[in-house]
Amino acid sequence: MTAEATEPDFDVIVVGAGPAGSVTAYLLAQQGHSVVLIERGEAPGAKNLSGGVLYGRVLDEVFPGFAEEAPVERRITRHVTTFLTGDSSVSVDYAGRPLAEPVNAVTVLRAKFDAWLAERAEEAGVFLMPGVRVDELLREEGPAGPQVVGVRAGDDELRARVVVAADGVNSFLARSAGLRSKPPEHHLAVGVKAVISLPRTVIEDRFAVTGDEGAAHAIVGDCTLGIGGGGFLYTNTDSLSVGVVLRLDDLLKHGRTAAEVFDHYLAHPVLAPYLRGGEMVEYGSHLVAEGGLEMLGSVVTGGMVVVGEAAGLTINSGLTVRGMDLAIGSAVAAARGIGEAIAADDVTATGLSAYRRHLDDSFVVKDLRTYERAPSFLERDRMYGAYGELAAGIFHDVFAMDGTPRKHLVTVAREAFKRSPLRLRDVISDGWAGVRAL
Amino acid sequence: MKIVVAYKWAPNPQDAVVATTGEVDLSRAKPAVSEYDPVAFELARRLADATGGEVVGLTVGGPSIDTPLSRKAALSRGLDRLVVVADAELEDADGTRIATVLAAAVRAIGDVDLVLAGDSSIDVAQGQVPLTLAGVLGWLGLAAVSAVTAADGGLVVERSLPGGTTVVAVPTPAVLAATADAVVPRVAGMKDILGAAKKPVEVLDLAALDVPAPGATLATLATAKPAGGERTATIFDGSSPAGAAAQLVGALRQAGAL
Numbered sequence: 214m215t216a217e218a219t220e221p222d223f224d225v226i227v228v229g230a231g232p233a234g235s236v237t238a239y240l241l242a243q244q245g246h247s248v249v250l251i252e253r254g255e256a257p258g259a260k261n262l263s264g265g266v267l268y269g270r271v272l273d274e275v276f277p278g279f280a281e282e283a284p285v286e287r288r289i290t291r292h293v294t295t296f297l298t299g300d301s302s303v304s305v306d307y308a309g310r311p312l313a314e315p316v317n318a319v320t321v322l323r324a325k326f327d328a329w330l331a332e333r334a335e336e337a338g339v340f341l342m343p344g345v346r347v348d349e350l351l352r353e354e355g356p357a358g359p360q361v362v363g364v365r366a367g368d369d370e371l372r373a374r375v376v377v378a379a380d381g382v383n384s385f386l387a388r389s390a391g392l393r394s395k396p397p398e399h400h401l402a403v404g405v406k407a408v409i410s411l412p413r414t415v416i417e418d419r420f421a422v423t424g425d426e427g428a429a430h431a432i433v434g435d436c437t438l439g440i441g442g443g444g445f446l447y448t449n450t451d452s453l454s455v456g457v458v459l460r461l462d463d464l465l466k467h468g469r470t471a472a473e474v475f476d477h478y479l480a481h482p483v484l485a486p487y488l489r490g491g492e493m494v495e496y497g498s499h500l501v502a503e504g505g506l507e508m509l510g511s512v513v514t515g516g517m518v519v520v521g522e523a524a525g526l527t528i529n530s531g532l533t534v535r536g537m538d539l540a541i542g543s544a545v546a547a548a549r550g551i552g553e554a555i556a557a558d559d560v561t562a563t564g565l566s567a568y569r570r571h572l573d574d575s576f577v578v579k580d581l582r583t584y585e586r587a588p589s590f591l592e593r594d595r596m597y598g599a600y601g602e603l604a605a606g607i608f609h610d611v612f613a614m615d616g617t618p619r620k621h622l623v624t625v626a627r628e629a630f631k632r633s634p635l636r637l638r639d640v641i642s643d644g645w646a647g648v649r650a651l
Numbered sequence: 652m653k654i655v656v657a658y659k660w661a662p663n664p665q666d667a668v669v670a671t672t673g674e675v676d677l678s679r680a681k682p683a684v685s686e687y688d689p690v691a692f693e694l695a696r697r698l699a700d701a702t703g704g705e706v707v708g709l710t711v712g713g714p715s716i717d718t719p720l721s722r723k724a725a726l727s728r729g730l731d732r733l734v735v736v737a738d739a740e741l742e743d744a745d746g747t748r749i750a751t752v753l754a755a756a757v758r759a760i761g762d763v764d765l766v767l768a769g770d771s772s773i774d775v776a777q778g779q780v781p782l783t784l785a786g787v788l789g790w791l792g793l794a795a796v797s798a799v800t801a802a803d804g805g806l807v808v809e810r811s812l813p814g815g816t817t818v819v820a821v822p823t824p825a826v827l828a829a830t831a832d833a834v835v836p837r838v839a840g841m842k843d844i845l846g847a848a849k850k851p852v853e854v855l856d857l858a859a860l861d862v863p864a865p866g867a868t869l870a871t872l873a874t875a876k877p878a879g880g881e882r883t884a885t886i887f888d889g890s891s892p893a894g895a896a897a898q899l900v901g902a903l904r905q906a907g908a909l
């Protein structure tokens with residue numbers, strides 16, 4: 214091999230222009246490194262399923278005041294959690310101005326938001342390369358063992374000192390570097406999501422919000438036909454993001470398709486009024502890694518680091534799906550770690566392990582620890598059927614004026630509980646697991 | 652031979668939203684090189700390689716057509732350099748106006764032997780820009796071009812017309828509009844995109860070009876979907892695939908489609 218061929222084309226190659234990739238690329242370019250950001254979509258965001266709630270704290274550190282400039286849809290000031298049965302629902306509604314200042318959560322549409330992030334990276338000097346799918350890692354034997362030295366796409370090869378795998382949940386790069394095996398099915402969920410357009414005034418009336426305020430609904434119970442998972446309904450400026458996240462193993466066990474469950478969800482009497490008259494403008498389905506800390510594999514190897522969902526960084530607490538903020542948090546840690554490794558002229562696994570240390574110190578791993586038990590907690594089937602029935606039963610007896618004498622609430626609860634298939638032992642166990650997990 | 656490829660930075664049809672009424676909404680679509688224009692890039696590159704010439708990309712439109720992304724998207728597809736006229740005044744310009752600006756830019760580039768373009772743009776799809784351009788330049792203009800090669804002192808051009816194909820000898824300078832399937836355009840690789848960033852881009856100032864003042868502007872009075880497209884909605888019994896295939900062939904014969 215000639216000297217010219219082994220000369221790196223860039224300091225860093227980032228694969229995938231989602232939140233993780235664009236922020237890593239941006240921060241590395243700011244440090245003065247030459248960075249190429251490769252994205253298989255014709256434009257950043259083109260391939261990414263739209264809609265979601267972004268917990269904005271970490272992005273605000275990267276781009277102070279981003280909510281003023283970035284294409285965010287609404288600031289979430291209202292969180293509603295609903296337990297559904299076939300014909301009733303019990304909700305907890307938390308609305309608070311304090312959630313808006315400083316910005317806690319905003320809704321974003323990925324086609325716009327990802328494009329905005331990638332533009333910031335490009336402005337900082339990143340070479341953006343859309344329309345290119347990376348096919349393979351280039352690996353060579355180095356003095357410290359196997360080292361990733363670049364990528365191949367089609368007939369072309371590009372070389373860099375460090376490759377960043379930011380290629381999302383199916384991370385082909387992390388798997389081909391041997392950092393992860395195919396995850397077991399119960400650590401995977403499938404998300405089905407649609408964007409439904411409605412006039413902004415209709416949204417504001419139906420969700421009781423004004424101006425740029427918005428609402429986020431999390432829904433568990435009958436909406437998923439008893440399959441482990443939950444539903445969400447988020448307000449954008451003039452559309453709604455609505456979807457379900459279903460545990461893959463449970464979906465297979467029930468012999469249902471995700472599309473069937475999604476249709477059932479949209480038609481549910483509790484949901485349908487919010488969507489009435491809207492037009493579906495987008496529909497898609499995507500895998501979600503929902504294994505929390507258990508899914509976080511090894512994130513560093515010689516010449517390469519893994520960030521965002523490619524590293525398994527998602528939290529599905531049953532009430533919220535978080536991935537974008539963790540992706541951005543990992544990007545901040547990776548950019549620091551890579552910068553230090555390049556400065557120390559050691560991009561082997563040892564040098565790059567600075568990233569893992571920064572990640573461990575960040576809110577990302579701390580939050581994963583906090584929610585460590587959520588995945589197995591959410592694997593308890595009762596979460597998706599019997600609890601909704603129980604809650605609905607209690608409230609039914611409280612509010613139904615059927616001529617029978619009123620009973621004390623405790624009695625009502627006890628009777629509803631007796632009718633329910635739930636056993637006290639289960640409830641205590643779930644309650645305890647829930648407290649510890651969430 | 653100096654070849655100019657006139658192309659449009661237009662909405663990507665992959666992002667089109669088709670409403671239940673059948674209306675196509677491109678307002679949310681991300682821009683890209685207009686669907687059929689890469690065919691013209693490819694024809695131009697092959698012709699230039701065969702004759703030892705140069706390929707100059709040319710695009711005109713509103714300010715949003717000139718971004719790092721749009722420059723690379725065009726320059727990675729076989730162009731040697733790029734000329735851009737981006738001006739707010741051209742934001743919603745009609746085909747005639749675009750053609751007059753293109754003509755002025757072609758004159759400014761100078762010594763051009765051939766202008767190649769796609770048949771029609773993906774969003775407006777009226778197919779009139781290339782031939783209006785030819786008219787403004789006072790050059791020969793031909794649409795429906797499916798192949799072009801160099802010959803002594805000119806070009807040999809194959810045209811796909813409803814009645815069949817014809818092959819004609821074309822003197823230069825000329826304007827040719829290529830059919831969408833004339834050649835399969837290349838897919839830009841990483842090296843092409845890296846190389847694109849190093850190629851020269853010249854931005855021409857609209858005010859400095861010799862363009863006649865815009866003429867009449869169009870007012871759209873009504874629009875309607877194309878008629879026809881009546882579906883018979885026949886469903887064949889698929890229990891036996893061979894049987895279903897036979898029924899389908901029978902039905903297509905009866906309809907005169909086969």
Ligand SMILES: Cc1cc2nc3c(=O)[nH]c(=O)nc-3n(C[C@H](O)[C@H](O)[C@H](O)COP(=O)(O)OP(=O)(O)OC[C@H]3O[C@@H](n4cnc5c(N)ncnc54)[C@H](O)[C@@H]3O)c2cc1C
Pocket residue numbers: 228229230231232233234251252253254258260261262264265266267268345346347348379380381382385403404405406456457458499500501520521522523526527534535536537538540
């Ligand atoms: C239904 C659903 C709902 C969700 N809701 C939320 C929510 O409300 N809030 C939240 O924070 N998170 C949510 N998430 C999770 C969130 O979408 C992800 O965690 C987040 O997108 C991860 O970002 P990323 O940058 O790591 O990966 P991605 O956003 O997946 O980006 C990866 C990029 O890499 C590109 N790519 C992949 N392979 C290649 C290749 N070989 N070559 C080139 N490019 C490649 C892809 O095109 C893509 O652009 C949800 C997920 C789903 C499925």
